[in-house]
Amino acid sequence: MTTASTSTWGSVDLSAVPHIVTDLPGPKSKAYHDRCTKHFKGLSGQVKLFPVTFDSGEGCTLTDVDGNKYIDFSSGIYVTTLGHCHPKISEAIAYHAKKLMNCHDFTTPIKTELVEKLAEVLPGDLNGFQFYDSGTTAVEAGLRVLRAATGKNEMISCFYDYHGKSYGGVSLGHIRSPVYGAVRAPGAHMVPRPDTYRPIWTKDDGTIDTDKYIEFYDQYILKGTVGNVAGFVLEPIQGWGGSIMPPDDFFPKLRKYCDDNGLLMMIDEVLSSWGRTGKWLCMEHWGVVPDIVTIGKGFGNGFPVTCVAVREPYKESFESISASSSYGGNPMACAAALASTQVIEEENLLERATHLGEIALERMRQMKKEHPIIGDVRAKGCLMGIELVKDRTTKEPLDEAGTMVYQKAFAKGLAWIPAGHILRMSPPIVMDDKTLLKGMDMIDEAIGETERELGYA
Ligand SMILES: Cc1ncc(COP(=O)(O)O)c(C=O)c1O
The missing domain is CATH 3.40.640.10 (Type I PLP-dependent aspartate aminotransferase-like (Major domain))
Structure with a gap:
C-alpha cells in the first residue's frame, strides 16, 4: 500500500495534490462550519485559523467538502501516522x-x-x-x-x-x-x-x-x-x-x-x-x-x-x-x-519515518540558509519543527509569523498544525519523498511571503 516509490495512494494521484478548486474556505466548507459551530464550541487554533470542512482522507491526502485536495502535514494532530483509512x-x-x-x-x-x-x-x-x-x-x-x-x-x-x-x-x-x-x-x-x-x-x-x-x-x-x-x-x-x-x-x-x-x-x-x-x-x-x-x-x-x-x-x-x-x-x-x-x-515504516526525517531536515537546513527569520530547524523522523525568530543572535520569538506562515501554506493546500513561533510538522510516515518535498516547498514559499510582508527580507 505504501507509496514510498510510487506516485499513487489507492485512488489518489499524488502528483495532482494539492488541487485547489475554490477560494479557501470554499462555500460548502463555510456553510457546514457556520451550522456546526452554532452548537459545537471550543475549537482549537488549528481550526479557528483555517476553518475548512473535511470530507474524506486517503493516505497522506485530505479532501474538503468543496473538492479541494490537501497534502496532510498534520495527521489529525499526530494521530493518523499511517495515513488516512489504511x-x-x-x-x-x-x-x-x-x-x-x-x-x-x-x-x-x-x-x-x-x-x-x-x-x-x-x-x-x-x-x-x-x-x-x-x-x-x-x-x-x-x-x-x-x-x-x-x-x-x-x-x-x-x-x-x-x-x-x-x-x-x-x-x-x-x-x-x-x-x-x-x-x-x-x-x-x-x-x-x-x-x-x-x-x-x-x-x-x-x-x-x-x-x-x-x-x-x-x-x-x-x-x-x-x-x-x-x-x-x-x-x-x-x-x-x-x-x-x-x-x-x-x-x-x-x-x-x-x-x-x-x-x-x-x-x-x-x-x-x-x-x-x-x-x-x-x-x-x-x-x-x-x-x-x-x-x-x-x-x-x-x-x-x-x-x-x-x-x-x-x-x-x-x-x-x-x-x-x-x-x-x-x-x-x-x-x-x-x-x-x-x-x-x-511496510518497514520505521525505516521510512527515519528516511523522511533525514530528507526533511536537509530541506529545512537549506531553507534556513535562505530565510533570516528561521532560527532553528529540527526533525526526529516525522516529528519536525522550524523555529521563527526576530534575530538569530537574541533568538527572540517571532510570534506573529507563525500564524501567517500557517495560513499562507494552508491556502496553498497544506493541512498542518499552527503553534506560535514554532512551525510543527507531523506528516504521515507513509508519505512518498516527492509529496514530502512538495509540502516543504509550500512552507518555504509561505515563509518567504511572510518575511517580505513583515519587512525581514
Ligand atoms: C505528550 C502528550 N500527552 C498526552 C496528550 C493527551 O492526549 P489526548 O489528547 O489523546 O487526551 C497529548 C496530546 O496531544 C500529548 O501530546
Whole structure:
C-alpha cells in the first residue's frame, strides 16, 4: 500500500495534490462550519485559523467538502501516522465492529494477540499493559501506577511539557491558563530541561551542559520538595512545546540519576511513539527503557486506543490502581492497534519515518540558509519543527509569523498544525519523498511571503 516509490495512494494521484478548486474556505466548507459551530464550541487554533470542512482522507491526502485536495502535514494532530483509512486497519476495525464491540475488560483473542505483540516489539522488560481511550486517560493511569509502585506522591516534570488536560496532566504541563491551570495539584513540580536550541547551562565551548541540569534536579529534590518524590514524568521530545529536542546525553544521564536515587522514570510517548520518530518508542533513540510509558495517537492510527506499558517489576501495581475503564481494550481498539503495528512492520515504516526525517531536515537546513527569520530547524523522523525568530543572535520569538506562515501554506493546500513561533510538522510516515518535498516547498514559499510582508527580507 505504501507509496514510498510510487506516485499513487489507492485512488489518489499524488502528483495532482494539492488541487485547489475554490477560494479557501470554499462555500460548502463555510456553510457546514457556520451550522456546526452554532452548537459545537471550543475549537482549537488549528481550526479557528483555517476553518475548512473535511470530507474524506486517503493516505497522506485530505479532501474538503468543496473538492479541494490537501497534502496532510498534520495527521489529525499526530494521530493518523499511517495515513488516512489504511485498508488493513479500516478492515480490522470493521471486522470487530460487526463481531463484538465491547465486553469491558474480559479477555478476548484480539487483546491476547495485541499484548503478546507489544511485549515482543517493545524494548527491555516493558511487558505489563493496560489500555485506555485517550492520551489523557493513559497519562492519569500512568501517574496512578507511579504512585502505587513507589508509595510516593511528588512528581517532577519540565517546562514546556504537555500531558493532556485533566487536573493531573495540566498540573505537570506547561499550560498556563488562569482558568483551568490556575493551581497545580499538590506534589506537582516543574523544572527546566535541556533544549538544544535554547540551553540555560552551557560548557565553556558553548555546548549544552547536561550535567548542570541533573545537578539542579538533585538540589531541587533536596530543597524544593518534601522528600516524597516518586519520579520524573517527561515527554521524550516536547511535541506541543514545539518539537523541542533534548541533547543525546540527557535521557541516559537522567536514567542513571533515577537509578542511583530510587526514582522512577515515567515517559509520556502519547505523541512520539508508534513510528512517529522512526522507532516504536522515541526513547529507543537513546537506548533508555522507561519504567512506565504512555503510548497513544498513532497507536490505533485514528481509532481512539492508548496504552500504559510498564516494566516487569511494576506490573503488579496495575492491580492496586483500579486500572480498567469502559472502553479500554475493546475489541475494535485492540484490532486497530494490532493492525497498525503489523502495517508498520510489514511496510518497514520505521525505516521510512527515519528516511523522511533525514530528507526533511536537509530541506529545512537549506531553507534556513535562505530565510533570516528561521532560527532553528529540527526533525526526529516525522516529528519536525522550524523555529521563527526576530534575530538569530537574541533568538527572540517571532510570534506573529507563525500564524501567517500557517495560513499562507494552508491556502496553498497544506493541512498542518499552527503553534506560535514554532512551525510543527507531523506528516504521515507513509508519505512518498516527492509529496514530502512538495509540502516543504509550500512552507518555504509561505515563509518567504511572510518575511517580505513583515519587512525581514
Ligand atoms: C505528550 C502528550 N500527552 C498526552 C496528550 C493527551 O492526549 P489526548 O489528547 O489523546 O487526551 C497529548 C496530546 O496531544 C500529548 O501530546
